[in-house]
Amino acid sequence: MPFLKHIMSLTMGMLTVSLDAIVANWRTLQSQVGKSVAVSAVIKANAYGLGALRVAPILYDAGCRHFFFATLAEAIAARPSIPLQARCYVFHGVPKNEEALFAEHYLIPVLSSVAAIEQWANWRNKSAENALPCVIKFDTGMTRLGVSASELESLCREGSCLVKANPVMLMSHLACSDEAQHPQNAVQLKVFQKVSNVFRELFPNAKLSLANSGGIFLGREYHQNLVRPGAALYGLHPTVNMNSPIRAVVSLALEVIQLRAISQSVSVGYGATAQANAGQVLAVASGGYADGLHRLLSVKGEGVCCGVRVPVVGRISMDATTFDVTSVPNIKDYLHQSVVELPLMIEVVNDALNLSFISNRNGNLGYEVLTSLASGRYERRYISSSGEGNGSAE
Numbered sequence: 001m002p003f004l005k006h007i008m009s010l011t012m013g014m015l016t017v018s019l020d021a022i023v024a025n026w027r028t029l030q031s032q033v034g035k036s037v038a039v040s041a042v043i044k045a046n047a048y049g050l051g052a053l054r055v056a057p058i059l060y061d062a063g064c065r066h067f068f069f070a071t072l073a074e075a076i077a078a079r080p081s082i083p084l085q086a087r088c089y090v091f092h093g094v095p096k097n098e099e100a101l102f103a104e105h106y107l108i109p110v111l112s113s114v115a116a117i118e119q120w121a122n123w124r125n126k127s128a129e130n131a132l133p134c135v136i137k138f139d140t141g142m143t144r145l146g147v148s149a150s151e152l153e154s155l156c157r158e159g160s161c162l163v164k165a166n167p168v169m170l171m172s173h174l175a176c177s178d179e180a181q182h183p184q185n186a187v188q189l190k191v192f193q194k195v196s197n198v199f200r201e202l203f204p205n206a207k208l209s210l211a212n213s214g215g216i217f218l219g220r221e222y223h224q225n226l227v228r229p230g231a232a233l234y235g236l237h238p239t240v241n242m243n244s245p246i247r248a249v250v251s252l253a254l255e256v257i258q259l260r261a262i263s264q265s266v267s268v269g270y271g272a273t274a275q276a277n278a279g280q281v282l283a284v285a286s287g288g289y290a291d292g293l294h295r296l297l298s299v300k301g302e303g304v305c306c307g308v309r310v311p312v313v314g315r316i317s318m319d320a321t322t323f324d325v326t327s328v329p330n331i332k333d334y335l336h337q338s339v340v341e342l343p344l345m346i347e348v349v350n351d352a353l354n355l356s357f358i359s360n361r362n363g364n365l366g367y368e369v370l371t372s373l374a375s376g377r378y379e380r381r382y383i384s385s386s387g388e389g390n391g392s393a394e
């Protein structure tokens, strides 16, 4: 597949998403936390760019019953692909006066301020039809979304507002879970335990949830009742340099649209920042920073062509990236072929060049790499044991 261009497409290469690997990662995380802990799936930002409508159903089939979105709009768009037995949550809570949409689509808001909790409690109180529960989020040290620990404690002391809001889960979020040794993890855990004990006295059946992908690997205390992985499902290893059990999910191959034999020293690309010398062969691949590649390849980037590692030469352009393919065996045989018949592809993400590796090397978060790829002008292919399929992913 990397060698032969097996589809002639009008796009810029092939982004392959293994749904099987996503399911395998979900199962790996389930075995990591044990049967008593629920493993949800965070499918916000269109499942980190991979396609929520494709990812959610296969995880439901695998046994996942809790799905998290960031916004109401993305949750409404994906809700029809998830059976009603599963719970779908919206991290960003309720947009002004839109409570009824939560009822209509059977979505559960995550409430992060006292005002939002009061508003939800009032809305529920208005009509017996407004019977939906909510999730309460509180801040244990990240200072992003969530009521403060002391606000939550006073809501618990007062009681009636929380009871009217009907929380089925209490959650918080870790700021440093990808650094196992970071002291902030233990600090946040301690606050979580203290406040959740108070909360549990009022709501003994509510689930407690603290861990994202990284948190799952910090140890049992962090698992609570429900874990919320996103990155690990999609093949991002939660901690740097860990011998991770997480499987790669995404691969990306770009089409070569021009080969060029260099006969004398020349500069390459915008800014003339790189040089090529006589005897070298350069390949221009279709795909550039408009397709998310600036993050992938900007520093010491490389791809794989016919099994050989090939370095990026010069700056990445908006739509094209140049590689030095001199070391690819018999590359000169292709020099005389016309552009449309070039059978070469260059892989820029595969099992060896995985997202964690690329992002470590470039000092960029794998999260950014993954979600940037989603914007690319690629053909998409989904691999799953229940059948392969091309397709756009909404």
Ligand SMILES: *Cc1c(COP(=O)(O)O)cnc(C)c1O
Pocket (backbone or CB within 6 Å): 042, 044, 091, 173, 211, 212, 213, 214, 228, 229, 230, 231, 232
């Ligand atoms: C995005 C998000 C997650 C998932 O985090 P990963 O690091 O991708 O596993 C979990 N919880 C909250 C609140 C989030 O915003």
